[in-house]
Structures are given as structure tokens and as C-alpha cells.
Amino acid sequence: MNQNALSIIKLCDDWYSNRDIDEFHKRKNLNNVDYELSKMNFAKRCCADDANLCEIVSVAPEKESASQEFIKNLLSDNRFDVRYREQLEKTSATGTVGAYIYLRNADYLESADGTVSIRGGDIRINYCDADCIIPLTVENKLVTECAFSATNTVKGKEKTTLVIFTLENGRYKADTVVFDEFGRKLDAESSSIQLGDIKPFSIMTNADVNNLDNMDGYGLPKIYNSIPLFKAVDLCYNILYGDLDKGQKLVFINELLACIQKDKDGNPYLTKQQKEIFILLGENGGKFPEEKTLVQEYNPEIRVEQITKAFELVLSLLSMQFGYGSKKYTFENGKITTATEYIGTKQDSMQELNKQRKQASDYIEDIIHAAMWFSNQFSGTSYDVEEELSIEFDDSYVEDKQTKLEAMRADAISFVDVPILKVWYLMEKYNIPEDEAKKYIQYTEEPVDDMED
Numbered sequence: 001m002n003q004n005a006l007s008i009i010k011l012c013d014d015w016y017s018n019r020d021i022d023e024f025h026k027r028k029n030l031n032n033v034d035y036e037l038s039k040m041n042f043a044k045r046c047c048a049d050d051a052n053l054c055e056i057v058s059v060a061p062e063k064e065s066a067s068q069e070f071i072k073n074l075l076s077d078n079r080f081d082v083r084y085r086e087q088l089e090k091t092s093a094t095g096t097v098g099a100y101i102y103l104r105n106a107d108y109l110e111s112a113d114g115t116v117s118i119r120g121g122d123i124r125i126n127y128c129d130a131d132c133i134i135p136l137t138v139e140n141k142l143v144t145e146c147a148f149s150a151t152n153t154v155k156g157k158e159k160t161t162l163v164i165f166t167l168e169n170g171r172y173k174a175d176t177v178v179f180d181e182f183g184r185k186l187d188a189e190s191s192s193i194q195l196g197d198i199k200p201f202s203i204m205t206n207a208d209v210n211n212l213d214n215m216d217g218y219g220l221p222k223i224y225n226s227i228p229l230f231k232a233v234d235l236c237y238n239i240l241y242g243d244l245d246k247g248q249k250l251v252f253i254n255e256l257l258a259c260i261q262k263d264k265d266g267n268p269y270l271t272k273q274q275k276e277i278f279i280l281l282g283e284n285g286g287k288f289p290e291e292k293t294l295v296q297e298y299n300p301e302i303r304v305e306q307i308t309k310a311f312e313l314v315l316s317l318l319s320m321q322f323g324y325g326s327k328k329y330t331f332e333n334g335k336i337t338t339a340t341e342y343i344g345t346k347q348d349s350m351q352e353l354n355k356q357r358k359q360a361s362d363y364i365e366d367i368i369h370a371a372m373w374f375s376n377q378f379s380g381t382s383y384d385v386e387e388e389l390s391i392e393f394d395d396s397y398v399e400d401k402q403t404k405l406e407a408m409r410a411d412a413i414s415f416v417d418v419p420i421l422k423v424w425y426l427m428e429k430y431n432i433p434e435d436e437a438k439k440y441i442q443y444t445e446e447p448v449d450d451m452e453d
Contacts, residue, residue, distance in 0.1 A: 001134065004214040009094045009130045012221040015043040015230055016093035024231055038241055042233045043093065043223050046322050050222070051088035053353050054360045055394040059368070062388035067372060070383065074371050078125040087127060088360070091206055094130040095219035099363075100148055100163065100201035101370045102126055102174075103378060118193065123374050125367060126150075126163075133203065135217025136166065143203045143217050157181055170197055198373040198385055202366035207355035222322060229318040236311050243302045250298040361391050 018041040020026060025037045059075060061068055075081070087097040106121025128148050137145035147164040158181040166173050171194065178189040205219025212220065223230070262268050372383040408428060412421040419441065426437040 002214065002216070002218075005218045006131060008212065008215070008221060008224055009096075009218070011227070012043075012094050012223040013129075013131065015223050015227060016047060016089075018044060025234070037234055037238050040233055040237050042318075043226075043230050044089075046226070046318070047089040047092040047223070050092040050322075050356075051085060054088050054356055055085065056360075056364070057392045057394050058390075059364060059392075060390050062390045065384070065387060067383045067387065070372070070375065070381070071368055071389075074123060074125075074368065077122075080125070083125075083127045084364075087204065090129055091204055091219065091359075092222050094223075095206045095210065095215075095221035096130040096133060096203065096217075098128045098133045098146070098148065098201060098203045099125050099367055100128070100165070101367070101374050102163070103374065106378065118378050121378060123371050123379075125371070130218065130221075133218075135203075136164075138217045144199070146201055146203065146217075148201070159186075165199075165201055171195065172197070172200055174200060196373055196377065198370055199366060200370045200374075202363050202370070204359055204363035207359050226318060226321045229314060229321055232314040233311075233318065236307060236314055239303075239310075240307045243300070243307070247300050247302045249300075251296070357393055360393075361389075364391055365389050 014021060018039055020036070020039075025039060026034070027037065028034055059071060061071070087099075090097050102124055103118065103121035104124050107119045126148070128150070132149050134147040134149065135143045135145075136147055137143070145166050147162060149160065149162050151158060151160045153159075160179045160183075162177045162179070164175045164177070166175070174193045174195055176189075176191050176193075178186045180186055203217075206222060208220045208222065210218065210220040212224070261271065368389060369385045372381075372385045375381045376383055376385065408421070408425040412425045415421055422441055423434060423437045426432065426440060427434060430437075432440075
């Protein structure tokens with residue numbers, strides 16, 4: 001176990017999960033009184049915005065093939081759309097995620113010589129976070145042998161499962177070892193299966209080069225280098241919160257002017273209604289340095305301008321540290337401009353984006369090719385485990401829609417002999433289907449017999 005890497009991953013996951021950081025959020029004031037800082041959880045926000053840039057729209061074979069339905073059902077049955085989104089955020093947060101293929105409800109048949117063969121079963125994807133991934137062999141920054149661990153509660157008892165994928169003579173072997181709550185191996189639930197030359201697992205890491213020592217096999221947790229700035233964001237917020245919390249106007253009044261009642265001992269006091277407005281000073285209660293009357297107002301200053309400037313500086317530094325220029329998060333005209341809005345108009349981060357999309361594409365392809373191999377081996381199919389896949393990403397976060405529409409409109413006007421350009425423009429602008437756009441054009445100009453040509 002790489003304790004150095006796991007300690008860094010744990011720290012980053014604490015910030016992502018909005019947990020208390022004891023040495024930071026829990027502290028003492030100048031009077032040695034314990035108090036706790038409020039948390040903005042900006043680390044989660046940064047990771048979520050990062051994940052937006054690698055959302056996928058569809059996964060399908062590059063060319064029409066029999067595997068199309070298999071891929072669709074595989075991703076749907078394993079809730080890939082939901083879990084992939086979670087893993088994108090975790091990749092940004094902790095630097096690494098993974099997944100491996102396994103069979104559920106398969107038939108295990110033992111021959112006379114003791115050889116175990118497997119038939120059927122449901123092909124499942126087990127998604128793993130960074131703290132459950134143990135790289136065993138790393139070649140050229142690529143994990144070729146790996147172990148995955150998980151602890152679950154089964155019928156009220158804790159069980160830990162360790163799945164180890166190793167290479168033997170160019171073929172993968174999967175050893176599954178199950179332990180009870182006392183760490184004893186459960187032989188009846190442990191097994192060993194010989195697989196093929198297709199890697200049965202996949203690892204996705206952050207595309208940024210990992211500059212941290214002793215983290216072979218793990219990606220760079222983007223949160224780690226930005227922790228000082230997440231602390232600064234929380235400090236700025238708490239200063240603002242403190243000013244607002246203490247910002248109510250106070251009115252001090254001398255008891256000589258107050259219409260007050262006296263208790264049974266003859267001491268004056270304010271009624272409940274008066275207490276909401278006034279603070280009572282005794283007859284000889286003293287005066288403020290600038291007090292010239294017996295009634296004194298105190299209006300605490302809320303340092304909005306100074307705090308806003310502090311936020312501006314911190315957010316700009318955080319933007320640069322997280323890898324998207326100086327305006328990923330910034331105050332503009334009284335609002336915060338986010339990563340997606342900035343990227344959509346500036347396009348400054350496309351190089352960073354394309355690097356991460358390459359990592360995501362390789363990750364998805366490895367998972368699907370491994371699932372195809374399992375289907376061929378244990379269910380008798382014959383899918384091409386090396387076929388090219390088309391992975392379409394959602395570009396709505398990085399495209400400026402208005403600029404795109406203007407370009408489409410210009411093309412439709414310029415190339416009047418290509419009426420399909422008008423159809424595409426209307427479809428995009430008014431979000432209508434193709435047949436409706438064609439009907440609209442035919443109502444407004446000469447009918448076109450064959451719009452496709």
C-alpha cells in the first residue's frame with residue numbers, strides 16, 4: 001500500500017466531501033474560545049465544473065456493427081451515465097478513478113480434472129474510487145497490473161473483498177479474496193479465474209502531469225495544490241459572514257430618558273419591546289468618545305468593498321491554479337462568472353479540455369472492450385474487441401451558442417444553393433425537428449422536392 005499517495009488522496013477527498021479539517025476549520029479566537037469556520041465547499045464546485053467539460057452524449061461503434069445494442073445495454077444496465085459523472089468529479093478531486101468487469105449470477109462448472117469453467121452470467125461494471133485502487137505494476141505511466149478493494153456490509157456483517165489482476169505469460173488472471181470482519185479469509189467465497197490478453201480493468205487519471213513524489217500509478221489530485229486557496233475562500237466568506245452577523249444597528253439610551261419600569265428592588269429595566277431597539281446605559285454609564293447626546297446610535301460597518309476585493313484576488317488565483325486562466329471564477333458586474341460561461345466565450349482552455357477528453361475516451365474504450373471480451377468468452381458472442389468506438393462529448397459547455405448561430409445563419413445566406421443549411425439553422429435556433437424546419441422553409445419560399453440533396 002502506498003501510504004504517501006493514500007494520505008494525499010484522503011486529504012483531497014475531505015475537502016471535496018466538505019468534511020471538517022480539524023487544524024483549519026476548528027480553531028480558537030483571541031479569548032481562547034472554541035469556534036468553527038463555516039465552509040463554502042468551493043472544492044466541490046471546482047470539480048463539478050471540471051466534470052462538465054467531459055460529459056458524454058453518446059457511445060457507439062465507429063461503424064455500424066452488431067455490438068451497438070450490446071454497448072447500449074451494458075452502459076444502461078450499469079448506470080454508466082450517472083456513475084461516469086461521479087467519476088469525472090472524483091478524477092478532478094482525487095486524481096484517479098477506476099473500474100473493472102466481473103460476472104454476476106454465472107454458472108461455475110467443475111470438470112473431472114478439477115478445472116473450473118464459467119458460462120453465462122450478467123456482465124457488470126464495478127466502479128472504484130482512488131482509495132480503493134492499488135497499482136501493482138506501472139509501465140510508462142500506464143497501470144498494467146492492479147488490485148481493487150472494497151468493504152461492504154452483508155446481512156449485518158462486514159466483508160472486505162480484494163480483487164487482484166495480474167499478468168501471467170501475456171494473459172490476465174483474476175484472484176478474488178474475501179475476508180470477514182476479523183480479517184479471516186473466507187475460502188468458500190474466494191476464487192481464481194484465468195482470463196485473456198484483454199485488460200479487464202481501466203484506470204482514468206487527471207491529464208495534468210503529476211508533480212507529487214511517490215505517487216506512481218496515481219493521477220494528480222487537482223484539489224491538493226489548491227488547498228491554500230480553498231482555505232482563503234472560506235476565510236473571506238467568514239469575514240463577510242461575521243460582518244453581516246454583527247451588522248445590526250445598536251441604539252444606546254441613558255436611563256434618564258427611557259420610559260422604563262422598575263423591578264421590586266427598584267432597579268430600572270427595559271421591556272421586551274424596548275430591548276429590541278435600545279441598549280440601556282446607567283445614569284452614570286459613561287459616554288462614547290464622540291457622544292454629545294444621551295442617545296447614541298452605533299452602526300457597524302460592513303466592509304463589502306474590501307471583502308469583494310479580497311474575494312476577487314483569491315478567486316483569480318484559484319482559477320489560475322485549477323488550470324483555466326485567470327477568469328474561471330470572478331466577480332463581474334455584481335455576479336460570479338463561472339468556468340462554463342468563461343470558456344464558452346474565450347475558448348482559452350480547449351487544449352486542457354482535449355487532454356482530459358483523451359483520457360476519458362481511453363477509459364471508456366477499455367471498459368467496453370473488456371466487457372466485449374467477457375461476453376465472447378462466457379456468453380458465446382463474437383464481438384470485435386478492438387473495434388473503434390465513437391465517443392461524442394457534450395460541447396454545450398464550451399461553445400458560444402450565439403456565435404455558433406450567427407455563423408450558421410451566415411452560411412445559410414451565403415450558400416443559397418444548399419437549402420439544408422437553412423434547415424440546420426432553424427433546427428438549432430428554435431429547437432425544432434428537421435421535418436418541421438423543412439415545412440417552415442417550404443411555406444416561406446419555393447417548395448424544395450429533395451431537401452437532403
